[in-house]
């Protein structure tokens with residue numbers, strides 16, 4: 001596992017106003033899934049939260065690091081972003097170009113360009129970057145192994161040293177990457193028919209065809225202990241190292257479970273009154289885009305964090 005986020009970097013409340021007009025959120029976001037907000041975590045450079053601003057004609061990226069606003073260059077339109085350990089990546093609108101930024105110095109690298117093959121489903125794990133080809137669903141990864149080209153995916157997600165996806169042909173989940181936990185997760189999901197899937201550091205959760213939310217993998221802190229629910233209660237999911245969060249479809253409220261084993265859990269009284277459009281997780285905290293005013297609020301084990 002990579003260096004966890006130091007809790008000393010999280011000492012104040014951050015309430016970040018990204019914009020009053022953020023792009024419509026993607027259905028599923030996390031440590032490693034496509035979104036319009038992303039978290040990059042690191043031991044030596046502070047946590048960075050980035051968002052796509054959709055107010056103007058240019059849907060540019062803006063980040064927040066140590067209370068500072070950083071405008072990301074190149075100032076172009078992006079359709080999704082996803083964050084990892086010390087960096088984040090953005091897919092340019094249209095899907096023909098993929099750029100990644102180091103969150104220490106915000107230097108940019110273009111890692112993909114094509115005039116013919118669009119990418120979608122950008123998902124960054126701890127260090128791997130994966131995306132699918134829009135027309136075929138074939139997944140490609142950078143700084144990581146790519147899965148078999150015979151696998152066509154509906155969606156993919158990236159966790160700590162593994163990535164998984166839902167196969168187009170039968171909605172079964174398949175993982176790749178070669179980590180030990182990946183085999184555990186894959187085996188535990190078995191032949192479940194999946195509609196959505198999100199990976200955390202060493203677990204994954206998803207909604208099955210019958211509407212049940214299931215979580216599989218490592219359970220050191222209760223991150224697999226999904227609270228009782230009815231079919232299709234949950235929409236967006238966000239998974240960190242030892243916790244899981246889900247947005248309730250009917251009212252946008254967030255439910256979290258897991259956290260440190262010695263504590264009562266990650267379930268946050270803090271967010272009890274707030275409705276969210278989408279949520280995304282860092283290793284030990286979660287951020288959400290509020291329905292009320294589209295600002296980003298982050299919270300952890302013990303309440304709001306920044």
Ligand SMILES: *[C@@H]1O[C@H](CO)[C@@H](O)[C@H](O)[C@H]1NC(C)=O
Pocket residue numbers: 004005220221241242261283284
């Ligand atoms: C997750 O839990 C494990 C086992 O208790 C612990 O070693 C690790 O530091 C935790 N990770 C985070 C980010 O809290």
Ligand SMILES: *[C@@H]1O[C@H](CO)[C@@H](O)[C@H](O)[C@H]1NC(C)=O
Pocket residue numbers: 056058060071075
């Ligand atoms: C980005 O570009 C748009 C138009 O292309 C311009 O209006 C805007 O001011 C630029 N923003 C930054 C931060 O450079």
Ligand SMILES: *[C@@H]1O[C@H](CO)[C@@H](O)[C@H](O)[C@H]1NC(C)=O
Pocket residue numbers: 085086087102103104105
């Ligand atoms: C980002 O840049 C810093 C400073 O140059 C370097 O130490 C670090 O390894 C880079 N991080 C990534 C994820 O490339």
Ligand SMILES: *[C@@H]1O[C@H](CO)[C@@H](O)[C@H](O)[C@H]1NC(C)=O
Pocket residue numbers: 026027028034080120121122132133134135137154155
């Ligand atoms: C993933 O790709 C499929 C089609 O290839 C698309 O319908 C879906 O919206 C994409 N999801 C995300 C989160 O980008």
Ligand SMILES: *[C@@H]1O[C@H](CO)[C@@H](O)[C@H](O)[C@H]1NC(C)=O
Pocket residue numbers: 190191
């Ligand atoms: C999954 O399906 C295959 C073939 O349909 C079957 O052989 C296998 O036992 C099933 N696995 C589980 C865990 O149900």
Ligand SMILES: *[C@@H]1O[C@H](CO)[C@@H](O)[C@H](O)[C@H]1NC(C)=O
Pocket residue numbers: 192193208210211212214
């Ligand atoms: C729905 O599917 C899950 C996983 O396949 C299973 O555990 C659960 O019992 C099913 N629920 C219903 C109501 O059929």
Ligand SMILES: *[C@@H]1O[C@H](CO)[C@@H](O)[C@H](O)[C@H]1NC(C)=O
Pocket residue numbers: 269270271272273
């Ligand atoms: C939730 O709302 C109730 C009533 O408006 C208020 O008393 C309570 O303090 C709020 N809780 C939080 C955590 O904001």
Ligand SMILES: *[C@@H]1O[C@H](CO)[C@@H](O)[C@H](O)[C@H]1NC(C)=O
Pocket residue numbers: 015017290292293295
């Ligand atoms: C947006 O909502 C948050 C949470 O309710 C609040 O703290 C913040 O002041 C609001 N910001 C604006 C600009 O209304």
